[in-house]
Amino acid sequence: MVDVQPAPVIDIAVSDAGIRFRRNRRGRRSFKDLFAGRDRRSRPDEFWALRGVTFTVRQGESIGVVGRNGQGKSTLLKLVAGVMIADEGAVDVTGGVAPLIEITGGFVDDLSVRDNVYLTAGLHGMTKRMIDERFDEMIAFAEIGDFLDTPYKHLSSGMKVRIAFSVISSLDEPIVLVDEVLAVGDKVFREKCYRRIEEMKAAGRTLFFVSHNERDLRRFCDRGLYLDKGALVLDGPIDDVVDRYNDEHGIKK
Amino acid sequence: MTSYGDERPQWTPASRYRHALRLLTRRDLRVRYSTSVLGYFWSILDPLLMSAIYWFVFTQVFHRNADLEPYIVVLLTALLPWMWFTGAISDCTRAFLREAKLIRSTKIPRSIWVNRLVLSKGIEFLASLPVLALFAIFSGATVGPGLLLFPLAIVLQCVLTVGIGLIVAPLVVFFRDLERAVKLILRLAFYASPIVYGISDLSANYRSILSFNPLTGIFSLYRAGFFPEELDWFAVGMSALISVALLGIGVFVFSRLVRNVLKEI
Ligand SMILES: Nc1ncnc2c1ncn2[C@@H]1O[C@H](COP(=O)(O)OP(=O)(O)OP(=O)(O)O)[C@@H](O)[C@H]1O
Numbered sequence: 001m002v003d004v005q006p007a008p009v010i011d012i013a014v015s016d017a018g019i020r021f022r023r024n025r026r027g028r029r030s031f032k033d034l035f036a037g038r039d040r041r042s043r044p045d046e047f048w049a050l051r052g053v054t055f056t057v058r059q060g061e062s063i064g065v066v067g068r069n070g071q072g073k074s075t076l077l078k079l080v081a082g083v084m085i086a087d088e089g090a091v092d093v094t095g096g097v098a099p100l101i102e103i104t105g106g107f108v109d110d111l112s113v114r115d116n117v118y119l120t121a122g123l124h125g126m127t128k129r130m131i132d133e134r135f136d137e138m139i140a141f142a143e144i145g146d147f148l149d150t151p152y153k154h155l156s157s158g159m160k161v162r163i164a165f166s167v168i169s170s171l172d173e174p175i176v177l178v179d180e181v182l183a184v185g186d187k188v189f190r191e192k193c194y195r196r197i198e199e200m201k202a203a204g205r206t207l208f209f210v211s212h213n214e215r216d217l218r219r220f221c222d223r224g225l226y227l228d229k230g231a232l233v234l235d236g237p238i239d240d241v242v243d244r245y246n247d248e249h250g251i252k253k
Numbered sequence: 254m255t256s257y258g259d260e261r262p263q264w265t266p267a268s269r270y271r272h273a274l275r276l277l278t279r280r281d282l283r284v285r286y287s288t289s290v291l292g293y294f295w296s297i298l299d300p301l302l303m304s305a306i307y308w309f310v311f312t313q314v315f316h317r318n319a320d321l322e323p324y325i326v327v328l329l330t331a332l333l334p335w336m337w338f339t340g341a342i343s344d345c346t347r348a349f350l351r352e353a354k355l356i357r358s359t360k361i362p363r364s365i366w367v368n369r370l371v372l373s374k375g376i377e378f379l380a381s382l383p384v385l386a387l388f389a390i391f392s393g394a395t396v397g398p399g400l401l402l403f404p405l406a407i408v409l410q411c412v413l414t415v416g417i418g419l420i421v422a423p424l425v426v427f428f429r430d431l432e433r434a435v436k437l438i439l440r441l442a443f444y445a446s447p448i449v450y451g452i453s454d455l456s457a458n459y460r461s462i463l464s465f466n467p468l469t470g471i472f473s474l475y476r477a478g479f480f481p482e483e484l485d486w487f488a489v490g491m492s493a494l495i496s497v498a499l500l501g502i503g504v505f506v507f508s509r510l511v512r513n514v515l516k517e518i
Pocket residue numbers: 021022049067068069070071072073074075076515516517518
């Protein structure tokens with residue numbers, strides 16, 4: 001390895017981003033609204049899940065997103081992952097993203113674990129040769145070597161998450177998004193995942209981390225974003241952000 | 254953990270798209286055939302059974318008096334592509350709903366959810382062509398140079414099917430009733446297209462009305478190899494025009510709706 005100090009590269013630039021959702025799914029929907037462009041007026045049955053959010057992330061930073069339930073954390077990650085599109089502003093992401101969001105989404109119940117690994121890793125941009133190379137490592141990490149030819153639907157829910165985490169976290173993309181996926185899985189496996197996330201962080205990946213667990217946030221993140229009612233109310237060192245969150249919601253140490 | 258270093262694949266948007274398309278198509282085939290023994294035969298059994306029924310009804314029961322012979326080839330030349338068309342469009346009504354979980358977790362260009370359906374039904378169509386060849390040989394059909402128009406028909410049908418799919422797929426997410434409506438319209442379209450009959454069987458009046466159905470021109474191309482009198486360049490021209498227009502509308506509708514589709518699923 002050549003030891004050069006790279007200039008800070010902007011990985012993620014979010015400027016004045018906003019996205020709105022319909023509150024009432026049953027409400028009537030007119031053709032006119034559907035086809036209206038991105039800058040149409042907001043309707044009464046809609047609300048902004050995120051609005052006016054602006055920040056940039058440099059390569060290698062690790063960011064924790066804090067906020068109460070329903071304040072827009074997952075939505076922000078989806079915008080960065082590109083699985084949702086902002087209604088306002090811009091979200092620019094340079095480089096690939098390994099989205100540990102709804103990780104089991106790509107897995108097909110009726111296919112075997114082996115087929116599923118090839119499918120999911122392939123859809124996330126790995127070539128067959130890369131998967132071949134990594135296959136044993138992925139299976140070993142998930143510790144499900146005996147179930148390679150079992151249909152995915154017959155795995156236990158913890159095992160499903162394990163193999164999914166193992167595949168997506170092997171993607172080797174420069175940006176990693178983690179949205180509370182570690183809640184499932186037993187303690188030993190969770191610790192293994194944490195170590196992997198730390199390795200990724202040490203390898204210089206950009207990390208975006210959503211969690212309600214204060215210890216995890218302080219462990220993995222340097223910087224924090226505090227979301228409240230869809231607005232970014234504080235962007236600073238993680239300790240400040242977590243302290244402010246605790247203050248505002250009356251949590252004593 | 255190891256790193257791939259220099260061997261990271263250099264994806265261009267197009268190669269990434271093709272890669273995903275291939276994976277999804279292979280997934281569909283694998284899912285379909287992993288649980289069934291007869292696999293491939295099911296996909297040709299359906300049009301074969303339909304052909305047999307129509308053949309029986311129109312030649313044995315009703316004694317059709319038309320010039321196009323052999324009738325079984327008349328049927329198959331349009332029924333097989335019809336299966337492709339109707340299969341792809343009715344699958345498109347569930348394109349987003351069925352794959353919601355996967356769509357929520359990857360950012361592959363969303364048009365893939367329509368294109369993959371057209372592609373996998375198209376592959377089934379190609380795989381069923383040997384059946385047409387067998388029947389053509391054993392029923393003593395004559396083959397002419399019009400057979401060279403077959404690829405043109407396939408291209409036109411791709412354009413038409415993708416165009417309609419791009420319109421239908423996102424709209425169904427917001428208007429679920431459309432799913433049933435599309436099924437109904439497809440059933441109607443079956444009789445409003447030259448499938449159980451040929452355009453040369455029709456009076457000039459009906460024939461010109463039917464030319465405005467884009468499937469008329471497409472089926473006329475498929476049949477041209479066996480029945481030169483079925484080739485109608487006016488219908489083909491209309492079909493090309495309408496198909497391209499529908500594709501344009503489809504691209505517009507799709508790009509406008511996709512943002513809301515992602516929120517809704
Ligand atoms: N697809 C959607 N359609 C409609 N509303 C949505 C959609 N996704 C999210 N919302 C709404 O947007 C708001 C923010 O949701 P989000 O999932 O981002 O919250 P969160 O901060 O991740 O919460 P949690 O801590 O519970 O995970 C919520 O009010 C939610 O109901």
